[in-house]
Amino acid sequence: MSERICVIGGGAAGISAASMAKRTNPDAEVTICTEFEDVAYSPCGIPYVIAGEIPEFQRLFLAGPENYAEAGIDLRRETRVSDVDLANQTMTANDEVLEWDKLIIASGFNYKLPEVPGNELDGLTYVKNIRRGIELNETLNNVKKAVVLEASPLGVEMMAALAHRGIETHLVDETAWLLSSVADQDIAEPVQKSLEDLGAQQHYGAKLTRFNGSNGKLTSVGTSQGDVDCDICIIATHKEPDTELARTLGVKIGSTGGIVVNERMETSIPNVYAAGDCVEVPQGYTHVAVQGLTGAHAMQQGRVAGASAGGGNRTYNPVFIPWGMVGGTVQIGGASFGEHLATALGIPYVVGKAQGISRARYFPGVQQVHVKLLAEPGTGKLIGAQMVGGEGVKERADFLAFALKKGTTLEDIAWMENVYSPPIGALYEPMSIAAQNGLAAL
Amino acid sequence: MSDQEIPESVKDYFGYDKVSIFGDGGMPAAPPAPPGSTGRKAGDVAVADAVSKAGTPGIRPGALATKRAVHPTFNSKMRSATEQALFEASMKRSVKANGGTAPYPAAGVFWRGIFVPVWSVVPWAIKRRFVNAASGVKGYSSR
Incomplete structure (x- = not known):
C-alpha cells in the first residue's frame, strides 16, 4: 500500500511540502487540507493591489485547484482539521476521518490579538487571505480615515497602500521607529520620511489603550497620545504561530511559541513534521530560536518537510534572514543583526558604514545606497548588515546573508570583486566601502 | 545611443530595452492568466465571490485572523x-x-x-x- 502523507495548511509551506513530498515519493497519496477557499496565489501581493499598483487581484493567481489534481495531490479546500488521533494515525477533516502515515503541520500564523477593550468591534481588519483582501479593497472605497496598528512589514506596506489611495492614514506603534524588530533607527528614518511625504501620519511611542466604537462599529483608536479617529483599523501585529492543533498532540513548543523541529523539520513526535510560520528555527549567529519569518523561508521549510516526509534526505540550515521591502519610495533591508538588536542582546560589534551609489555617478537614475556592516571585534567576522536606498537592496541582502552563513569577514568584503557597469553598478561597491571603513574600527 | 537606435531584434528578444539605456523601465508586469486557464478561473471565482460578500455580515475564513494567546510556557x-x-x-x-x-x-x-x-x-x-x-x-x- 502506498504511503499516505497528509498536510494541514495550504499556504507557502503546506503547498511546497505537498509538492515536494509527491516529487520525492511519486507513489505516495498526498492530501492537503486548508480551511481557506484559495491556494496558489501570492498573498504578499495583496497590499499592492489595494494600493492600485497592481490593477487586479486576478494577477496574483498562479494556478487553480485543478492543477493539484493533475499533479496527483488531493487538495481539499474549506476543510478544517478539527482533531488528530496520534495512536491510530488519523485526522478528522470536515467530519471525514483521513488516515495518514506521515503528517505535516503547516498551520501558519494568526495576528497577535490586541488585548484592549473594544477588540471585538466591527472595523478591525486583518489582511491575510486573498478573499478577505478583495473584500477589504471594496470596503476601502467608503473609508476616509484609517489606522494601521504596528509598523511591521505588513503595517508599512498597508500604510503606504492606504495613503497612496488618498485615505487619511495614521500609524500607531509603541516602539520608537518603524520596523524596529529588525531595523536600526538611522536605517528606518528615510523610510519614515518617505511615508510622511506620501501623507501617512506616524505616531511612535504610542501605546494602544482601547478601540472606541458606536453601535458595534469602530470610530477611533485610543492611544497613550490621544484618540485617533478612524473608520477602519488594520491589525498588523506580530505573526503568532498557530499551534492550536499541534498543542493538542503534545508536540514540543519552543520559547517563541512555535513548534520545535529539527533540521529535517521533524517535530518531537515521530512521523509528524512541521514547517512555515508555525515553527521556530535557529538564528545562524546565536542559534536562538526565531519564528514568523518570510514567505521564502516558509516555502523552503515546506520543501524540506515534504522531502523528509517523502523519505528523502534534505536538511534546513539555521537562518540569517535576509529581508527587504519598499517603504514609500525607499528600499530597506538587511540580514541577521543590526546595531539595535545587537545592542539589545549585548553582542559586541564594530560597525562600518558607507554612503555609496547604485550606478555610475553620471548615469541617469543613480540612487544612494547606505550600507552598514556589523562585525565581531578582533576577528572581523560579519554578524549582520542593514541597508537603505533607492535600489539594489534585495540583491545585497541576499548576498550578505549568504556571506554571513559562510563566515565571511570584513576583510573579505573589503577586497571583494564587484561588477562595474555604469547602468547597473558603480566602480566602488557600497558594501566594500562599508567593510573598509569597518576594518579601520577593528 | 538613443532608445530609437536599439535594433528591433534586441527589443523583441529582451522585451525591456530601456534597462540598458536608461536604467529604468522593466518588463511589463505579468497579465492575469489567459482566459480558460485554471489560474484565471480561480482568480475570477475568488474576485466574484469576495466582491459579492463585501460589506455583508458573516464569519468567513481569515476574517478574524487572530487568536487569544494560548497560555505561554x-x-x-x-x-x-x-x-x-x-x-x-x-x-x-x-x-x-x-x-x-x-x-x-x-x-x-x-x-x-x-x-x-x-x-x-x-x-x-x-x-x-x-x-x-x-x-x-x-x-x-x-x-
Missing part, C-alpha cells in the same frame, strides 16, 4: 519580558543619541530597573550561553 514568558525590556532600553539609547520619539515604557519595573542594568555588565560569552540555554534550538545537526 515559563520560557516564553521570560523571553517575552526580557526582549521587551532589552529592546526598549536599546531604543531609548538610540533615541537619546540621535533624537526622535522614545518608545512607550512598556517593560516592567523589575525588568527595566534591575534586569537591564545587570545584563549590560555581563560579558557576551556568558550571556551567549544563557541565551542559548533559555531560547536556543536544540537537535540541529546542520549548524
Whole structure:
C-alpha cells in the first residue's frame, strides 16, 4: 500500500511540502487540507493591489485547484482539521476521518490579538487571505480615515497602500521607529520620511489603550497620545504561530511559541513534521530560536518537510534572514543583526558604514545606497548588515546573508570583486566601502 | 545611443530595452492568466465571490485572523519580558543619541530597573550561553 502523507495548511509551506513530498515519493497519496477557499496565489501581493499598483487581484493567481489534481495531490479546500488521533494515525477533516502515515503541520500564523477593550468591534481588519483582501479593497472605497496598528512589514506596506489611495492614514506603534524588530533607527528614518511625504501620519511611542466604537462599529483608536479617529483599523501585529492543533498532540513548543523541529523539520513526535510560520528555527549567529519569518523561508521549510516526509534526505540550515521591502519610495533591508538588536542582546560589534551609489555617478537614475556592516571585534567576522536606498537592496541582502552563513569577514568584503557597469553598478561597491571603513574600527 | 537606435531584434528578444539605456523601465508586469486557464478561473471565482460578500455580515475564513494567546510556557514568558525590556532600553539609547520619539515604557519595573542594568555588565560569552540555554534550538545537526 502506498504511503499516505497528509498536510494541514495550504499556504507557502503546506503547498511546497505537498509538492515536494509527491516529487520525492511519486507513489505516495498526498492530501492537503486548508480551511481557506484559495491556494496558489501570492498573498504578499495583496497590499499592492489595494494600493492600485497592481490593477487586479486576478494577477496574483498562479494556478487553480485543478492543477493539484493533475499533479496527483488531493487538495481539499474549506476543510478544517478539527482533531488528530496520534495512536491510530488519523485526522478528522470536515467530519471525514483521513488516515495518514506521515503528517505535516503547516498551520501558519494568526495576528497577535490586541488585548484592549473594544477588540471585538466591527472595523478591525486583518489582511491575510486573498478573499478577505478583495473584500477589504471594496470596503476601502467608503473609508476616509484609517489606522494601521504596528509598523511591521505588513503595517508599512498597508500604510503606504492606504495613503497612496488618498485615505487619511495614521500609524500607531509603541516602539520608537518603524520596523524596529529588525531595523536600526538611522536605517528606518528615510523610510519614515518617505511615508510622511506620501501623507501617512506616524505616531511612535504610542501605546494602544482601547478601540472606541458606536453601535458595534469602530470610530477611533485610543492611544497613550490621544484618540485617533478612524473608520477602519488594520491589525498588523506580530505573526503568532498557530499551534492550536499541534498543542493538542503534545508536540514540543519552543520559547517563541512555535513548534520545535529539527533540521529535517521533524517535530518531537515521530512521523509528524512541521514547517512555515508555525515553527521556530535557529538564528545562524546565536542559534536562538526565531519564528514568523518570510514567505521564502516558509516555502523552503515546506520543501524540506515534504522531502523528509517523502523519505528523502534534505536538511534546513539555521537562518540569517535576509529581508527587504519598499517603504514609500525607499528600499530597506538587511540580514541577521543590526546595531539595535545587537545592542539589545549585548553582542559586541564594530560597525562600518558607507554612503555609496547604485550606478555610475553620471548615469541617469543613480540612487544612494547606505550600507552598514556589523562585525565581531578582533576577528572581523560579519554578524549582520542593514541597508537603505533607492535600489539594489534585495540583491545585497541576499548576498550578505549568504556571506554571513559562510563566515565571511570584513576583510573579505573589503577586497571583494564587484561588477562595474555604469547602468547597473558603480566602480566602488557600497558594501566594500562599508567593510573598509569597518576594518579601520577593528 | 538613443532608445530609437536599439535594433528591433534586441527589443523583441529582451522585451525591456530601456534597462540598458536608461536604467529604468522593466518588463511589463505579468497579465492575469489567459482566459480558460485554471489560474484565471480561480482568480475570477475568488474576485466574484469576495466582491459579492463585501460589506455583508458573516464569519468567513481569515476574517478574524487572530487568536487569544494560548497560555505561554515559563520560557516564553521570560523571553517575552526580557526582549521587551532589552529592546526598549536599546531604543531609548538610540533615541537619546540621535533624537526622535522614545518608545512607550512598556517593560516592567523589575525588568527595566534591575534586569537591564545587570545584563549590560555581563560579558557576551556568558550571556551567549544563557541565551542559548533559555531560547536556543536544540537537535540541529546542520549548524
